[in-house]
Amino acid sequence: MNWDALATYGPRMLQGLVVTLQLVVISITLGALLSIPVALARMSRSRILRAVSFGYMYFFRGTPLLAQVFLVYYGAGQFRTQLEAIGLWWLFRDAFFCCVLTFTLNTGAYQAEILRGAIRAVPAGQREAAMSLGLRPRQIFRKIVMPQAILIALRPLGNEVILMVKGSSVAAIVTVFDLMGVTRLAYSRTFDFQVYLWAAVLYLVVVEIIRRVWDKLEHRLTRHMRSA
Amino acid sequence: MRIVKRVAIAALALMAVSGAVQAKEWKNIRVAVEGAFPPFNSVSADGQLEGFDVDIAKAICANLKAECTFTVQDWDGLIPALQAGKFDTIISSMSITDERKKVIDFSRPYYQSPSSFVAPKSAGIKDTSPEGLKGKTIGAQSSTVQATELEEKYKGSDIKLYPTQDEVNLDLVAGRIDLLFVDKLPGLEWLKTADGANYEFVGTDLPTDGVGAAVRKEDSDLRDQISAAILAIKADGTYDKINAKYFPFSIWKE
Numbered sequence: 409m410n411w412d413a414l415a416t417y418g419p420r421m422l423q424g425l426v427v428t429l430q431l432v433v434i435s436i437t438l439g440a441l442l443s444i445p446v447a448l449a450r451m452s453r454s455r456i457l458r459a460v461s462f463g464y465m466y467f468f469r470g471t472p473l474l475a476q477v478f479l480v481y482y483g484a485g486q487f488r489t490q491l492e493a494i495g496l497w498w499l500f501r502d503a504f505f506c507c508v509l510t511f512t513l514n515t516g517a518y519q520a521e522i523l524r525g526a527i528r529a530v531p532a533g534q535r536e537a538a539m540s541l542g543l544r545p546r547q548i549f550r551k552i553v554m555p556q557a558i559l560i561a562l563r564p565l566g567n568e569v570i571l572m573v574k575g576s577s578v579a580a581i582v583t584v585f586d587l588m589g590v591t592r593l594a595y596s597r598t599f600d601f602q603v604y605l606w607a608a609v610l611y612l613v614v615v616e617i618i619r620r621v622w623d624k625l626e627h628r629l630t631r632h633m634r635s636a
Numbered sequence: 637m638r639i640v641k642r643v644a645i646a647a648l649a650l651m652a653v654s655g656a657v658q659a660k661e662w663k664n665i666r667v668a669v670e671g672a673f674p675p676f677n678s679v680s681a682d683g684q685l686e687g688f689d690v691d692i693a694k695a696i697c698a699n700l701k702a703e704c705t706f707t708v709q710d711w712d713g714l715i716p717a718l719q720a721g722k723f724d725t726i727i728s729s730m731s732i733t734d735e736r737k738k739v740i741d742f743s744r745p746y747y748q749s750p751s752s753f754v755a756p757k758s759a760g761i762k763d764t765s766p767e768g769l770k771g772k773t774i775g776a777q778s779s780t781v782q783a784t785e786l787e788e789k790y791k792g793s794d795i796k797l798y799p800t801q802d803e804v805n806l807d808l809v810a811g812r813i814d815l816l817f818v819d820k821l822p823g824l825e826w827l828k829t830a831d832g833a834n835y836e837f838v839g840t841d842l843p844t845d846g847v848g849a850a851v852r853k854e855d856s857d858l859r860d861q862i863s864a865a866i867l868a869i870k871a872d873g874t875y876d877k878i879n880a881k882y883f884p885f886s887i888w889k890e
Contacts, residue, residue, distance in 0.1 A: 482803070482806055482810075484810075485806060485807060485809070485810030485811075485812065486810070488810055488811055497811075501810075501811065501812050503796075503812070581799060583775075583796040583797060583798060583807075592712065592778065593778065593787075593797065595712075596712060596778055596779035596783070597735060597784065597787075599715055599716070599719075599735075599736075599738070599739040601716075
């Protein structure tokens with residue numbers, strides 16, 4: 409163990425971990441909110457809504473997150489005068505905001521696809537049975553289809569959260585001192601590979617916590633499917 | 637298991653022997669550059685490496701009568717890759733610092749350049765002491781002498797670190813940073829470009845210990861050969877010719 413490096417950079421790495429968690433929690437939450445209208449638009453009867461949501465999902469799932477971060481961060485830099493004119497530059501000036509925006513759009517696309525698949529996977533018989541009971545379409549969607557869809561979506565959503573935790577490390581490239589950013593800084597000063605090992609352990613701990621929370625969530629949400 | 641162990645030991649012994657033989661010869665030197673630091677090293681539009689570092693490296697190799705192959709490697713990865721044996725020397729405007737000397741060795745310096753602050757002409761910044769820049773956002777390339785200097789002395793300022801100098805320049809133009817802290821000579825080159833037209837050097841320059849060729853600690857023979865070659869190309873006029881090609885003044889460090 410390199411105790412000197414740990415004493416110097418350990419606390420800063422924990423601060424970096426907090427920044428990573430902020431990035432992930434904000435982006436995943438906003439992405440989840442975004443994914444619902446996008447998934448619905450993807451399945452809507454309107455051709456335009458379908459095309460727009462398809463284009464959005466196609467772009468964000470089909471290009472690397474790193475490229476998207478660069479595009480938003482340095483792209484916004486090129487349009488500074490225009491952004492200043494509409495009063496948004498103070499937001500795009502901030503690297504953290506640029507990352508949250510990009511991550512939200514990215515995870516929103518993935519979550520929408522997960523949600524769409526899950527809604528499609530709810531057996532048609534459920535919907536038909538609800539209709540025969542005289543429930544209105546809105547009620548059917550909210551009370552019959554969605555609860556079952558969320559259960560199906562739970563596992564892939566957990567995957568998405570874990571991918572986001574690791575994917576958020578690209579924020580370090582655009583000057584955000586997240587866990588990876590601090591690790592790179594520590595490594596550039598100490599030239600000791602150990603710091604990457606510590607970062608790996610911290611990421612692993614976060615992922616393990618998410619895994620456990622997800623197990624608990626699934627256990628709770630499937631309680632009606634177990635025989636007492 | 638025993639056979640495996642014996643084979644492994646034999647292989648290791650063979651590697652040690654061949655390694656020792658190679659260390660004396662240095663007929664082939666693998667040189668690494670960053671390739672993103674004009675006018676010192678950059679990749680031209682047609683994919684060729686060019687710049688002061690590259691010309692100096694070629695002159696050193698010619699002097700040593702060695703065959704040189706060039707590798708382009710990200711700045712942050714240069715020292716780890718050198719240690720991992722991916723190449724033999726870094727000739728890429730790497731400043732000689734105490735931190736780096738703990739893990740690698742340097743030849744004698746082949747040029748020197750101070751560190752300077754660059755700010756918009758309209759900003760009117762004069763005092764670049766840590767007190768004078770309190771509250772300002774300053775950008776620099778990560779893992780450089782400038783980054784270390786900022787991290788250690790400019791605690792009251794917001795420090796932003798970027799993978800390459802190009803990105804620092806971009807963000808100064810975008811207005812995300814108030815100043816950037818850079819090696820003076822590449823800074824000078826950037827101020828001449830269209831992007832750099834509205835910017836200027838401000839405050840006081842900070843001296844550095846010069847720039848040398850980096851080698852692994854165990855390759856002290858290569859280090860000494862490169863040091864001798866640097867003095868030799870200075871003595872025979874090759875160095876001055878290369879210097880004149882890029883700068884109207886001498887950047888030699890005695």
